[in-house]
Amino acid sequence: MLSRETRDLISEVERMRVSVRDGPAVFHPGAFWDDLIDSNVAMLELAGIENFKRTIANNYYNWMVRSVHDPQIQRAFANWLRRPSLRPLRARLHGGVQGIRTLDRTERYDFTRFQSWKYRTFVATVWDTARRFDRHGLTDRLSEPPQGNPLPVTVSGHAISQDLANSIIEFSFVDAARPLRDGDRVAELGAGYGRLADVFLKACGVVYCVFDIPPALAVAQWYLTQVHGAERVVAFDPDATFDGIVDRLTPGVVAFFTPAQLELFPDGWFDVTQTISTLPEMPRQQADAYLGLLAAKSRGVVYLKQWKRWCNELDQVELCEADYDLGAEWELAARREDPIQPQFFNQVWRRLPA
Numbered sequence: 001m002l003s004r005e006t007r008d009l010i011s012e013v014e015r016m017r018v019s020v021r022d023g024p025a026v027f028h029p030g031a032f033w034d035d036l037i038d039s040n041v042a043m044l045e046l047a048g049i050e051n052f053k054r055t056i057a058n059n060y061y062n063w064m065v066r067s068v069h070d071p072q073i074q075r076a077f078a079n080w081l082r083r084p085s086l087r088p089l090r091a092r093l094h095g096g097v098q099g100i101r102t103l104d105r106t107e108r109y110d111f112t113r114f115q116s117w118k119y120r121t122f123v124a125t126v127w128d129t130a131r132r133f134d135r136h137g138l139t140d141r142l143s144e145p146p147q148g149n150p151l152p153v154t155v156s157g158h159a160i161s162q163d164l165a166n167s168i169i170e171f172s173f174v175d176a177a178r179p180l181r182d183g184d185r186v187a188e189l190g191a192g193y194g195r196l197a198d199v200f201l202k203a204c205g206v207v208y209c210v211f212d213i214p215p216a217l218a219v220a221q222w223y224l225t226q227v228h229g230a231e232r233v234v235a236f237d238p239d240a241t242f243d244g245i246v247d248r249l250t251p252g253v254v255a256f257f258t259p260a261q262l263e264l265f266p267d268g269w270f271d272v273t274q275t276i277s278t279l280p281e282m283p284r285q286q287a288d289a290y291l292g293l294l295a296a297k298s299r300g301v302v303y304l305k306q307w308k309r310w311c312n313e314l315d316q317v318e319l320c321e322a323d324y325d326l327g328a329e330w331e332l333a334a335r336r337e338d339p340i341q342p343q344f345f346n347q348v349w350r351r352l353p354a
């Protein structure tokens with residue numbers, strides 16, 4: 001039996017779906033995401049929004065890292081060898097892990113003891129890497145929010161997670177290239193359930209605007225409302241106008257929009273625009289349109305974290321790092337291989353003075 005919260009969420013997903021469907025075709029989900037949307041909604045119907053961190057969150061970022069040959073496991077081990085510490089061995093995963101759903105299995109499943117050990121050791125190693133990049137004490141201050149029923153990993157009693165660690169690393173990379181300040185305006189395209197928005201909002205008093213398609217848009221709205229409180233949320237409004245909402249976009253607020261609504265914002269309104277693990281999953285024309293919009297709407301920096309090379313067979317496109325060029329008004333201010341997922345690059349582009 002679905003909870004009332006899940007039923008309300010599914011209605012919100014439908015309302016958002018109509019809005020995306022009736023909007024410009026260039027923003028419609030491509031073939032890859034068309035399939036995923038149905039699987040994600042089915043997971044929400046089966047397990048409820050209350051458990052989304054064990055189901056659809058695994059389709060957004062949080063990796064199950066099952067094989068010891070997984071490049072992330074190998075990188076984590078290499079990171080640990082470089083700075084060995086006992087901390088990962090002190091990580092705990094409390095009470096076993098039940099009710100996992102991933103796209104490669106039709107049934108829900110539980111972790112075996114070995115999977116639990118592997119997962120918690122991996123997460124603790126990723127957390128150690130986050131501590132190295134963290135210049136603002138976020139790894140001491142922040143813990144994984146309980147909403148969504150995350151896998152309960154702790155180190156010395158502190159609730160940690162892979163998504164939180166990656167988000168702190170991502171925040172730190174942007175902040176090192178362009179220090180983030182209270183009042184900065186940040187836009188994220190394709191935010192999943194809002195893991196990075198959560199960290200930005202806790203790290204400083206930014207205005208954070210999420211642009212996404214449902215169900216992610218509805219899940220992020222539900223999640224960030226639970227975590228930050230309704231008074232800090234500007235909910236999705238299909239009829240929003242820029243003049244109608246701009247006065248509500250104040251520091252500390254998070255606002256929700258469909259992708260077409262990014263066009264409502266004046267060029268250069270944001271200080272930071274960013275997108276993570278998104279563009280290769282779209283048709284080429286859509287990825288190009290979004291890259292253009294992210295560049296046009298930012299007066300400061302554009303942060304990209306994407307596959308170095310990835311073939312999206314459903315949309316018949318293969319993007320590689322060289323395809324992400326923002327043009328003559330931009331310089332690549334910082335670039336590295338992702339410290340956790342070596343198949344991703346991280347780039348911060350900075351707008352050149354006019």
Ligand SMILES: C[S@@+](CC[C@H](N)C(=O)[O-])C[C@H]1O[C@@H](n2cnc3c(N)ncnc32)[C@H](O)[C@@H]1O
Pocket residue numbers: 027028029030033059060061062189190191192193195211212213214215216217259275276277278281282286
């Ligand atoms: C792999 S998930 C990554 C989520 C998030 N960036 C993260 O790292 O946790 C891809 C995201 O792209 C979004 N997306 C897919 N197609 C889109 C489209 N046509 N327009 C905007 N967002 C889209 C999905 O809804 C989802 O939030």
